[in-house]
Amino acid sequence: MTEIWILVAANPAIDNLVSRGRELGGQLVAVVAGDRSCAEAIAASGVDRVVWLGEPGATPVEARAAAVADLVAEAAPRVVLAASHPAERVLAGALAGRLGAPALTMVSSVRLEADAVIVTHATFGGVAEETVRVEGPVVIVDECGSVGTGLPVPIEEVTATAPPTLTVVETRMSSTTRVDLGKARRVVAVGRGLARREDLALVEELARALDAEVACSRPLAEGLGWLSRDRYIGVTGQHVHPDLYVAVGISGQLQHVVGCRDAGTVVVVNCDAKAPYFGECDYGIVGDLAQVVPALTAALA
């Protein structure tokens, strides 16, 4: 029977991977590098088997990549799935290296043929799409989804000989609560068009009027630090698919748009009539955001 393996570092939200695996058919085996609570959540998320490496202790989970790769390489599955989180990417990359297998991201379809795996995925940051035929194992890094539900299966514990060269000495939790933009129905995103940090209040008021989450393009989170990193939408940030996406002062550079391409309705506010985003929106207003944004808030009242 065909086996599909799912790599889990520490995040049990894998229902999208489980459905992908189910579509392919065969037995779904999850290998978990994280702690027991993660393994238990995975065991009840609709997979057929869970292989757990035991408590990681002070070893960061991705330092167990070699042990995970050993286990999966021995099982020799045709398809391996992993969520697109940083630690999961480390497991996926190390395994792809071990197997010499292609590692594909931004995947839209996967199909099994008798002697090959056919995968369609976006490339070059999302500007193009290609379909590849792989005669051998393939590692797929995909959107994760939510925590799934299913009948719990037993957890098979194996002994991992993690390299003792990497140790966690301190973990600091941030005081700000983490937002999950992936589940937001409405998002108001702001970009470099915002001249002053104080004007962020205008955007926050609009978001409140819409009951929307506030997000941003990369420079506001990583360069200026006006918003937290988990609110940054783009190719290396969050990927969102809300019903309504309002982009304020964002020109529509591809690296941003890739992160919100599946939004239902897109509204763009920008002072530059030539901004590329006006070519990819449903409704656009050409004007100064300091005037247009409060006007939108007022119109919603």
Added chain:
Amino acid sequence: MKIVVAFKWAANPQEATVAADGTVDVGRATLGISEYDPQAFDVGRRLADATGAELVGLSVGGPAATSSMARKAALSRGLDSLVTVTDPSLDDAAATRTGAVLAAAVAQIGDVDLVLTGDASVDLGVQLVPSVMAGLLGWPAVSQVTALSGTPGDLRIERNQEGGTQVLLASGPVVVSIAADAVEPRIPGMKDILGAGRKQTTELDYAALSVEPLVAYAVVGRARPELKARQGKVIDGADPAAAAAEVVAALRATHVL
């Protein structure tokens, strides 16, 4: 003791053109050091200065990756020397091949305790190359790193992770991806650019490197990704209140609100 900065000489896909059949042409796009890599050079230089290590740049790619422009751009960013591996077949190579060639080159360079990278390449952006390389070297990989201190072999690593930050201690060799907001990258000055011409570049022979064999695969189709059809209704906001009222009315009429 050597610290390697693995970087990419890449085209910005923003400037790429995509034909109707999905073929990507980056021929006219400006090539440069991939947008997220300069942070790795700066972090590497500081650590090399503090520890007396040698800072070696490493780039894998098509022939352009060893052009005079590419060499100068890299060597003016604080490297002591540069190593390139180029071959026409490595142009736009996928993550597994690039990672495997980097791993083989790091092994060839020798005496390396630390490899630094950016957090994604500007062109392909798959964020898997550092971990492929680490997997093949048998080293751990750590991503989203904001600060490094200590010495390679006894290295203190600070990194972002979901919901906060974490400090790790590495007692052996490690591959570290530097977060884009770790440092504000320094722009090379005239002295750096002039000095770049006097630094050494070694071109490794791709055919002679022992790169692990890879699973064969073929591209059997290309396409432009399907974009959602959009209304494309753009209004002049000279009268902000009127424009806002029109858009809000349209959103209500289509039951978005």
